[in-house]
Amino acid sequence: MDLLYRFQKYLVESLSISEENRILLAVSGGRDSMLMAYLFIEAGLDCIIAHCNFNLRGAESDKDEELVREFAGAHGVSFFSHNFDTENYAKEKRISIQMAARELRYAWFAKLRLQERADWIAIAQHQNDHIETALLNLTRGTGLRGLRGILPKQGRLIRPLLFLSSAEVTAQVAKLSIPFRDDQSNFSTKYARNKMRLEVIPKLKEVNPDFETVMIDNITNFQESYQLLQSFISPIRENLFRSNGDYIEVYKTALASYIGNGSLLFELFRPFGFTKSVLRDLQDAWNGESGRYFQSSGYEMLLDRTLIRLRPLMDSKLKADTVQLHSDSVLINFDGRIFETKLDTDVSIIRENAIAKLDFDHLSFPLQIRYWKEGDIFHPLGMSGRQKVSDFFTQQKIDRYEKERIPLLINGNGDILWIVGYRIDNRYRITESTKKVFTLVYK
Structure with missing residues (x-):
């Protein structure tokens, strides 16, 4: 021919x-x-x-x-x-x-x-x-x-x-x-x-x-066998793994019937790059304490109480990024999150998670907004002592993935002023002696 x-x-x-x-x-x-x-x-x-x-x-x-x-x-x-x-x-x-x-x-x-x-x-x-x-x-x-x-x-x-x-x-x-x-x-x-x-x-x-x-x-036979295997695996994977915003989630109850089959588990997780040894660790941790964390070359996986959450590995540069906030700043954009600021003398207390009112005279500008880091400590509102931010997250039942995406407002002296959306630091709260109030609204 x-x-x-x-x-x-x-x-x-x-x-x-x-x-x-x-x-x-x-x-x-x-x-x-x-x-x-x-x-x-x-x-x-x-x-x-x-x-x-x-x-x-x-x-x-x-x-x-x-x-x-x-x-x-x-x-x-x-x-x-x-x-x-x-x-x-x-x-x-x-x-x-x-x-x-x-x-x-x-x-x-x-x-x-x-x-x-x-x-x-x-x-x-x-x-x-x-x-x-x-x-x-x-x-x-x-x-x-x-x-x-x-x-x-x-x-x-x-x-x-x-x-x-x-x-x-x-x-x-x-x-x-x-x-x-x-x-x-x-x-x-x-x-x-x-x-x-x-x-x-x-x-x-x-x-x-x-x-x-x-x-x-x-x-040719290997290719056909692989296609046959995928025709069996793909519908199961599509039924189990569901996209939820930044994450892919699979409920433990749905995966339970497959967790004991290592080969099948490997095929189900293949698109995410997890090795058989990592998946064996997942099997061993299945009925243990929640919060175990596993990683492949491109994904990270969290074994929570009721579900497994997967997401692409975060860019290390993203985790390290900070933005500065000056006393005259009005709008701040941090990783797609918008903060609006205001300086006044209104000392009334507003109990909303998205609003922080701080004593202006105790602040050292410029402030910073960044993500949580291991070892961070603050004094939660209502407590005289200090607490690790990681322990606070645990008490609030915030998993590893969520806590890495929660912004922190940092004073110029390095103190944590606000775990955004959750709690301000007790040392910077409004008191009877407060004259000026620095208000941030998280949108």
Whole structure:
């Protein structure tokens, strides 16, 4: 069957790509991506070419860029390139060079796609990449989900060459005389993927010469099994997990029938990134004291008395943010919360949680508004002694998530003046000797 016909058939049937779509082609200069670019151009599709120069191989990196630039120019295709300081980025992020290059290129591709109004980003991975990924995931213990290999379409990424094997790519590039450059780092076995391709898979082919064909069939079976599993899990998850403002909640009574099944529990919580070991801790704490806290790479979870609450991890910068409030301030915005201030001589007592009336002469400006921090102490109104703010929250039955979102008004000397919406500090209350009143209204 003609290669171009197979390519166009795969675009339509497996990727749902239409002639109206604009495609950003990620082209490194290697044989895979050069063949992909050639096929898109021959198919007459609207595309642009993007090349990443990671500056890792000196003049060789520049020669790769020049090859791709000349190819794009010869075919009248718009060309975009970007130079990255990959090594410094890796050091700053404390990640490997490979991970740094991955993060840099995908971030740039996403930005360029929006800038050039492209619909898809095409990556030139083929069937052998598919097999290598599944085997690598097997060694890392990713389970059935990882054994699916590379997905043909993922978000705005498409893999238009997954219908071809590495041998077919090599043969077609030679047949069509498509220029390309080899990256010599692809032949170094110090990288896990190269070791899998150059050493492990050849040994497996000695056991079964048809290993690659068998693996493609296996991956298809894994994908189908995973889809079947999700068709069972998804309705349960949708019924259990409900959005409630900033949180996702699931009632313990609803989850109780699943808590003893570790595998099922793992699948239910998979979208939130919790590991099996963390979920085992959840099982152990299920009938214990409420208030236990668990964390994944992207979410935090609170086991409360009657329910479980989940939310994305808060930005540490957000937690540290403060705003200043001066004596002549009228309106203050703190993280979307509005405070209105007023200075007068009205010493009448108003018993409303959203209003704080303080003795102006005891205040040291500028005041600050911030969130609670571990170790905060205040003197609750009506008490002569002091109390930890965390203990006050516990008495008020305020859970960990809520207390981290409650603003505190801080005096210039560091004293807590008001736990906003709950209690002012006894030392700053209005008394018979108060002459001026500083009033804050929390909206």
